[in-house]
Amino acid sequence: MYDQRVTIAEAVREIQQENYLLPAIQREIVWKRDQITDLFDSVLQGYPIGTFLYWDIEDRNRDQYTMYGFIQDYITTTKYINTNAQTRNSQVVPDGSGDLKLVLDGQQRLSSFYIGLKGTYTYKQPYKWYRNESAWNKSRLYLNITSDPNEELEEGGDRTTRYEFQFLPVDDYDGRVVSRGDDLWLRTGTILNHPTHEEQEDLIHEIQNEHVDAENVTRRRHVGSNVRALWRGIHDKSYITYFEEKEQDIDRVLEIFIRTNDGGTQLQKSDLLLSIAQANWTEYNAREELTSFVDHLNTQLPATNSYGKDFLLKSCLVLSDLPVRYRVGQFNRENVSKIEDEWPEIKRAIETAATLINHFGINEKTLTSRNAVIPVAYYFKRTGLTVDKLRRSDEDYYQTKQDIKKWLITSLLNGTFTGNADTVLRTVREVLQGTDGEEFPLEELNEEVRELNKVVGFTEDVADNVLEYTKGSKRTFLALSLLYPENDWGSVKPHQDHIFPSSQLQESALRDNKFSEETIQTFTEERDKLANLQLLTEGENTAKQDAPFEEWVTDQNEGFYDRHFIPTDPEYHKLENFDKFVEERRKRIKAHLTSVLGE
Structure with a gap:
């Protein structure tokens, strides 16, 4: 690998022409507006913004990988309103006409440049209802060109900010240059239309002549200083320093990605593991399958839940009879392929378990350990039972449902999965693996968990506690629910x-x-x-x-x-x-x- 340099304007052009794309092993946009404005301020002040890492894909390998484009018009969530803006990157099939690079490190920064110079950022205003369209501000990035760049702005904290960037709502500010109070603001993307030094000077003179009195020398000087700083940052300096990986081996690329991203504060383990699954699954789109399934679990079952990607990925390990420990090394190509093979049954079992638990009256506010759900899901995967069967009046199924409820709630009340959860999961899975038929092995589970020095069932001391x-507490509801075994809250x-x-x-x-x-x-x-x-x-x-x-x-x-x-x-x-x-x-x-x- 060796370093190369391009300007921000050149990088934005490559993004727009889909020569810079994102591999499946990337996460969604996580940067907020203030992080984007800070990035632009750093560029104009000449501060380093870090290196980037690209993967140069050869033409023969373009069809082997799933790729995503950068988001131009971003919205923090599409859950509540209809909009053309995006929260998640869209899949792209490259046409093969350009030099294709996949961004391994630098997605957030490049996305910020693209949104700030070519796109919009839509966010919800505080104190307004989510489902009210007027609550959402579609905004573009502007630079205050009449502020004095030699004076520090009062931003608080340790940052020294000199250039005032803000996202202004398009409904109120939609021109190339807009007035806001006593200040003039230039739409940041305007500078892309003036790539040469001469065109930059023409732009400055146009703004000064149209918007600033001739005798206001200080104001005209500030306009010139700010526009020139913006032009230098976007067109003149090669701010994007990147290293290029040319090896075509996906395992090597995954290793590079892990080493460059696993220590970051914003990249969650679930994002990384989901990306690895995405890179290796062949039949399903892992990112879409798993993230949409999490949304389904949380919003489409009898009660509202709060399962996350970490829960789902750990469940995949347990339900696929893979090592229980939740770490990157478990998600190698062989294991990820096994999870994909079993994904339909894993999905059915987890949904069945989550649905039954909702019928017990347990939801996001009362489930104290999501790890406790995993053995229930494993039981459903092994037996193939459904919630409808367990809700029948048949005596055997009724008893099975009650045994599951007893085990689950006593485990939650006793904190069975607090500390050494992996050991408990391994032990419980071994018991379930050795059980024949549809009976839920309540006594065997309690016996084995007791061997782990865990409290089991209800002793008098537990009952007194x-x-x-x-x-109002989560555990109070759980305890009360044990008094109503016949209730199916749904x-x-x-x-x-x-x-x-x-x-x-x-x-x-x-x-x-x-x-x-x-x-x-x-x-x-x-x-x-x-x-x-x-x-x-x-x-x-x-x-x-x-x-x-x-x-x-x-x-x-x-x-x-x-x-x-x-x-x-x-x-x-x-x-x-x-x-x-x-x-x-x-x-x-x-x-x-x-x-x-x-x-």
């Missing part, structure tokens, strides 16, 4: 409800009712704990509201008491006996959990 959980959002209304148990309300200070302290300490909580549907909770428990409970049927572990004696329903109520309900809940979920 759980009963101290308070309203898309119904369960509510954690105070049995004795919180309003009646506030200090001020208790004092108004002449309770002693000692009683007030006892009642307020127990008010938000699990023994005074139940799960209700939204409709049930709305109907109950803040009605005194003693009155509301009289309208409930007999099954209500058993379902919610409520003592039937009316004396327990009186506010003055709240402490006795929680003590009695605590006993009932503890007995149930240790009996049903004990070791």
